[in-house]
Amino acid sequence: MEKIRHKDARPMMDLMAKKIFSDTEITAEFIRDILELPVESVKILDGTQIHVTTSKILPNFTTQVDVLAELNDKTQVVIEIQVAMQVDFIKRLWLYICEQVSQNLDEYKKDGIDTHYLSRELIPVYAVAITEENYFEDDRAIHNFSLRDSETKEELKVRVKGIEEKRNLVQIAFLELKKYKPEMKASYNKVRWMELFGNKPFTHQPGNIITKADRILDVKEWSKEDKAMFDEYTRAWDGWNAHLAYIKEAQEQAKEQGIEQGLQRGLEQGIAQERAKTINIIADLVKGGLLTKEMGASKLNISEKEFEKYL
Structure with missing residues (x-):
């Protein structure tokens, strides 16, 4: 370890x-x-x-x-x-x-x-x-x-x-x-x-x-307020990282198969299953000021104008 x-x-x-x-x-x-x-x-x-x-x-x-x-x-x-x-x-x-x-x-x-x-x-x-x-x-x-x-x-x-x-x-x-x-x-x-x-x-x-x-x-050693902020942020952080890990695993599995079609299918499946959850997480992070609207749109690979409808 x-x-x-x-x-x-x-x-x-x-x-x-x-x-x-x-x-x-x-x-x-x-x-x-x-x-x-x-x-x-x-x-x-x-x-x-x-x-x-x-x-x-x-x-x-x-x-x-x-x-x-x-x-x-x-x-x-x-x-x-x-x-x-x-x-x-x-x-x-x-x-x-x-x-x-x-x-x-x-x-x-x-x-x-x-x-x-x-x-x-x-x-x-x-x-x-x-x-x-x-x-x-x-x-x-x-x-x-x-x-x-x-x-x-x-x-x-x-x-x-x-x-x-x-x-x-x-x-x-x-x-x-x-x-x-x-x-x-x-x-x-x-x-x-x-x-x-x-x-x-x-x-x-x-x-x-x-x-x-x-x-x-x-x-x-943090104050009670800062500790509460840390705990809430950690939950959001873990949710976002779990999404990244899921997508990465789908990419790697498809890549190992060496089949372009499998790679695309893996990506599409991962994105379809996690899309709604990811949008909600990123939208909340933007609303909370943890990400800028520009960064949120970039993570979702959409325009800022399109992202605004989720805020």
């Missing part, structure tokens, strides 16, 4: 991840380690708010999905927790960055800054994705992408207002938890985050910040 640190904890559950990243010291250390930025302090702009809701899934509380952090030098970082495989996930992550840049520029326009000078106000927006599924074919568990020259590999960096050193225009990092191995050769400052979110035993002394984050995963 695979060893884990916490029997009942699920660090990749949105709710638990948000509780971890709501601590600004933890988020600052995470960004400092993964993106190797000189972070002094962090402010959480989005992703930790608790909202009242009337959802059947969460009768009292729910949380947003993504985390948006702002560093002391105004650099912004999107942190995305990704459990299920999504074909367009990397493109969606890029859209998050573009959308945030656009929102920032809109704010500058409100301040009366002339369009010609908007580029002077541009601040970097980076992203980090922690994923349970693999998106890259190699064995490396940690990837960090930026704009580079095709021959020299020199990074494309620019001067940014308020920041002394030049900065990358783009930086996107991925931590693929399935590729974790205790003997990984990457810096332990990065590996320890994979052990934290992968619920793996720590192979070295993780340090005070990781120890602090690990304590947050102990549900027994």
Whole structure:
């Protein structure tokens, strides 16, 4: 049996991840380690708010999905927790960055800054994705992408207002938890985050910040309200994962038979039997704020307009 640190904890559950990243010291250390930025302090702009809701899934509380952090030098970082495989996930992550840049520029326009000078106000927006599924074919568990020259590999960096050193225009990092191995050769400052979110035993002394984050995963120490929220969310989470497992099993069985017709029949049978249940689960998650309408429609592979009739 695979060893884990916490029997009942699920660090990749949105709710638990948000509780971890709501601590600004933890988020600052995470960004400092993964993106190797000189972070002094962090402010959480989005992703930790608790909202009242009337959802059947969460009768009292729910949380947003993504985390948006702002560093002391105004650099912004999107942190995305990704459990299920999504074909367009990397493109969606890029859209998050573009959308945030656009929102920032809109704010500058409100301040009366002339369009010609908007580029002077541009601040970097980076992203980090922690994923349970693999998106890259190699064995490396940690990837960090930026704009580079095709021959020299020199990074494309620019001067940014308020920041002394030049900065990358783009930086996107991925931590693929399935590729974790205790003997990984990457810096332990990065590996320890994979052990934290992968619920793996720590192979070295993780340090005070990781120890602090690990304590947050102990549900027994949560408030009564947060514990109730966790229990309700867990039931919804288990229902969704059971659906994913059912569909995956149908796909694998058909694939093993090596018959294209069998694959299609298996998929259709699985989808037909679980469709109504899945729609209800995802609709409740969207109503409760656990998923955006865009994400709900994407999981069902339908348009947002078509999905609206279930809300």
